[in-house]
Each structure stands twice: as C-alpha cells, then as structure tokens.
Amino acid sequence: MDASGRIEELMRLSFAEVGELPASSSQDVIDDEGEKSQLVTWREQLAPDLHRVVVSQHKLHGLGFSSLRSARGFTISADGRIELLDPAETERLLL
Numbered sequence: 001m002d003a004s005g006r007i008e009e010l011m012r013l014s015f016a017e018v019g020e021l022p023a024s025s026s027q028d029v030i031d032d033e034g035e036k037s038q039l040v041t042w043r044e045q046l047a048p049d050l051h052r053v054v055v056s057q058h059k060l061h062g063l064g065f066s067s068l069r070s071a072r073g074f075t076i077s078a079d080g081r082i083e084l085l086d087p088a089e090t091e092r093l094l095l
Contacts, residue, residue, distance in 0.1 A: 035059065039057055073085035
C-alpha cells in the first residue's frame with residue numbers, strides 16, 4: 001500500500017469516523033519492489049465542521065533517517081463533502 005491507497009481507504013470514512021482517528025499514526029509497509037517504507041497519517045480538526053487528513057510515505061534509510069516519497073490529503077466537512085488537496089500543497093505542509 002502507498003499514500004494514495006491509504007487516502008482512498010480513509011476517504012470512505014464518514015465525517016464522524018474521521019473525527020475518531022488519532023491525531024497521528026504510522027505503519028511500516030513493504031512496497032512491490034521489496035523496499036520498506038512508512039506510511040504516516042495525520043488528522044487535524046481545522047474547524048468544528050472540517051477535518052484535514054494527510055498521509056505521507058517515507059522511504060526508510062536506516063539509523064532513523066527517511067525521505068519523503070509522496071504525500072496525499074483531503075478535507076472532509078460535516079456534510080460529507082470531500083475535497084482532495086493539491087499534492088504539491090500537501091507536501092509543503094510537511095516541510
């Protein structure tokens with residue numbers, strides 16, 4: 001699984017379910033080429049009726065070093081409207 005796949009999973013959740021996600025979580029994954037990476041998910045409540053979710057994928061290099069491979073994100077409003085974030089804007093959020 002990559003950042004895009006994780007975002008697709010999260011976009012299936014309701015506003016209430018997104019609100020129950022932890023502020024951040026991570027999981028180690030192995031990609032199709034056998035390389036280990038880490039998916040990190042962040043959830044932020046921007047307003048009472050708006051959440052932002054960002055998933056980033058980091059290639060692990062060892063000794064605690066990693067590099068950003070990709071990042072995807074979306075916002076979801078209380079009425080269920082979902083808007084994808086621009087990938088370049090999403091990556092800037094992580095810098």
